[in-house]
Amino acid sequence: MLAAFEWHIFWERIFHPDHVFAQALWRTIYIAVLAQFFGVVFGLVSALMRRSTFLPLRILGGLYVLIVRGTPVIVQIFFIYFGANLFLGFDLFPRTVDLGLFSLSGAVVAGIVALSINEGAYMSEIIRAGIESVDRGQMEAARSLGMPPRLGMRRIVLPQAARVIVPPLGNEFNNMLKTTSLLAFIGVYELFLDADVHYSSTFKPSEYFAAVAFWYLVLTIVWSVIQAWIEGRLAASERGDRLSFLERVREAWAPVPGRLWSRAR
Amino acid sequence: MTGSPIVSAEGVVKRFGLLEVLKGVSLDVQPGETVCIIGPSGSGKTTFIRCINHLEKIDGGRIEVNGHLIGYREKNGKLVEDSEVNIARQRVEIGMVFQRFNLFPHMTALENVIEAPLRVRKLSKELAVKEGEALLDRVGLADKRDVYPGKLSGGQQQRVAIARALAMKPALMLFDEPTSALDPETIGEVLEVMKELVAVGMTMIVVTHEMGFAREAADRVVMMDEGLVIEEGTPEHFFTRPDHERTQQFLSKIL
Numbered sequence: 001m002l003a004a005f006e007w008h009i010f011w012e013r014i015f016h017p018d019h020v021f022a023q024a025l026w027r028t029i030y031i032a033v034l035a036q037f038f039g040v041v042f043g044l045v046s047a048l049m050r051r052s053t054f055l056p057l058r059i060l061g062g063l064y065v066l067i068v069r070g071t072p073v074i075v076q077i078f079f080i081y082f083g084a085n086l087f088l089g090f091d092l093f094p095r096t097v098d099l100g101l102f103s104l105s106g107a108v109v110a111g112i113v114a115l116s117i118n119e120g121a122y123m124s125e126i127i128r129a130g131i132e133s134v135d136r137g138q139m140e141a142a143r144s145l146g147m148p149p150r151l152g153m154r155r156i157v158l159p160q161a162a163r164v165i166v167p168p169l170g171n172e173f174n175n176m177l178k179t180t181s182l183l184a185f186i187g188v189y190e191l192f193l194d195a196d197v198h199y200s201s202t203f204k205p206s207e208y209f210a211a212v213a214f215w216y217l218v219l220t221i222v223w224s225v226i227q228a229w230i231e232g233r234l235a236a237s238e239r240g241d242r243l244s245f246l247e248r249v250r251e252a253w254a255p256v257p258g259r260l261w262s263r264a265r
Numbered sequence: 266m267t268g269s270p271i272v273s274a275e276g277v278v279k280r281f282g283l284l285e286v287l288k289g290v291s292l293d294v295q296p297g298e299t300v301c302i303i304g305p306s307g308s309g310k311t312t313f314i315r316c317i318n319h320l321e322k323i324d325g326g327r328i329e330v331n332g333h334l335i336g337y338r339e340k341n342g343k344l345v346e347d348s349e350v351n352i353a354r355q356r357v358e359i360g361m362v363f364q365r366f367n368l369f370p371h372m373t374a375l376e377n378v379i380e381a382p383l384r385v386r387k388l389s390k391e392l393a394v395k396e397g398e399a400l401l402d403r404v405g406l407a408d409k410r411d412v413y414p415g416k417l418s419g420g421q422q423q424r425v426a427i428a429r430a431l432a433m434k435p436a437l438m439l440f441d442e443p444t445s446a447l448d449p450e451t452i453g454e455v456l457e458v459m460k461e462l463v464a465v466g467m468t469m470i471v472v473t474h475e476m477g478f479a480r481e482a483a484d485r486v487v488m489m490d491e492g493l494v495i496e497e498g499t500p501e502h503f504f505t506r507p508d509h510e511r512t513q514q515f516l517s518k519i520l
């Protein structure tokens with residue numbers, strides 16, 4: 001016999017979430033933000049390494065991308081959390097890390113590290129493609145003005161590459177918000193583990209997992225609105241392609257590419 | 266002509282893989298001189314002036330600008346490539362104007378002009394802006410200071426690019442076919458700006474197919490063919506009685 005879907009549980013999870021839930025939600029958000037931030041940093045560093053004139057740096061950057069993209073993220077998370085301590089012979093991730101303002105559990109730190117390393121490899125590809133999309137003449141013009149390579153990269157090439165990098169970066173963060181759920185498997189108390197704990201004690205999988213799915217949906221929708229705003233700002237500095245903020249939100253959520261709701265332009 | 270030249274290139278050799286593009290090019294340019302380089306497509310004109318500011322490495326010979334060896338250091342009688350940071354320092358005294366402008370599209374005209382003075386010459390913002398505005402005024406674009414390159418015509422973009430190069434106060438200006446990507450109606454305004462530079466005594470090397478400009482503004486014309494300088498002389502010499510058969514053929518096609 002089919003168990004009836006108990007709507008009151010579902011509504012309760014959505015309209016009256018408890019304090020533990022709020023903490024799990026907050027944890028999901030800050031893990032995703034930090035992992036994405038460090039992912040961009042790692043991605044930038046490795047993208048620049050792979051463009052270096054120094055061969056060992058190129059090899060190192062290439063290996064990083066190859067290995068990380070060639071292995072499952074869950075394996076990387078387990079390797080870093082369980083493996084690193086044994087591997088190094090000391091506790092790389094102690095039980096809690098005190099950062100003054102707030103403290104993080106070792107699992108959270110390991111999770112952020114693993115997700116950052118994983119994300120860095122994907123960002124590396126995105127950033128490299130962005131840099132390569134900038135006309136070679138730009139760097140040459142910078143060099144001809146006496147700008148050293150780093151300055152030319154920072155002031156001339158990267159700002160132009162950013163236009164190409166930002167849209168896929170937004171999609172990466174959308175993924176990141178959902179990928180944090182894997183950290184439940186190393187005991188990070190985030191949204192998914194919270195749902196799982198309720199499920200285990202009540203055996204009501206549909207209600208709790210539907211509710212947590214709803215919350216992930218809220219996160220990604222809020223993010224897509226922010227993303228549309230950022231891309232709108234970027235496009236405003238270009239000419240011609242100037243979609244309004246609302247059009248971008250609609251475009252992001254239109255089920256078919258034809259932009260279902262947008263007025264004819 | 267005596268005194269020390271601004272540019273002294275000796276036997277410059279450049280290869281791309283197996284293809285030898287420059288086969289020993291020598292050229293001296295005196296202070297205040299305007300030299301026009303002409304020659305058929307693929308003869309190595311662009312490659313040669315790119316070697317002068319070391320956008321290309323060279324495989325033989327040597328190039329000095331203002332008495333400084335460009336791109337290399339002498340070490341036990343051998344030339345070793347200098348660091349990018351040192352080369353960047355040398356490029357400050359060499360301005361370059363590209364065929365396709367290469368303005369920075371994310372910066373306004375004024376920002377394009379003041380970027381390098383601010384970050385490389387380390388001028389104060391006020392001074393850089395003051396100099397930048399004066400330069401834009403000089404190329405006739407004072408009213409375009411806050412306009413992005415995408416909104417400028419080709420001729421206007423090239424004038425901004427000239428102002429940008431001048432902002433580093435170079436001792437030498439290199440032009441690689443500065444008007445060949447332009448609509449015919451905007452070529453004149455760029456050539457005017459260049460003639461003014463000639464008039465104030467800027468040292469310039471101009472790769473060009475504009476024979477009118479060469480005739481009027483050049484002190485000397487250099488003909489390149491297949492990676493070699495095959496003839497050089499005054500414009501008068503070139504356009505009345507060139508010695509070399511290849512030069513005669515080339516000029517008869519182009520004039």
Ligand SMILES: Nc1ncnc2c1ncn2[C@@H]1O[C@H](COP(=O)(O)OP(=O)(O)OP(=O)(O)O)[C@@H](O)[C@H]1O
Pocket residue numbers: 281284286304305306307308309310311312313
């Ligand atoms: N980066 C490169 N790699 C390989 N070959 C090159 C490269 N740059 C130039 N060449 C070759 O070198 C030769 C000389 O080219 P260069 O651009 O210097 O000629 P040019 O005299 O400026 O011609 P044009 O009048 O068409 O501009 C050509 O055969 C060209 O194909």
Ligand SMILES: [Mg+2]
Pocket residue numbers: 310311312441442
């Ligand atoms: Mg050329």
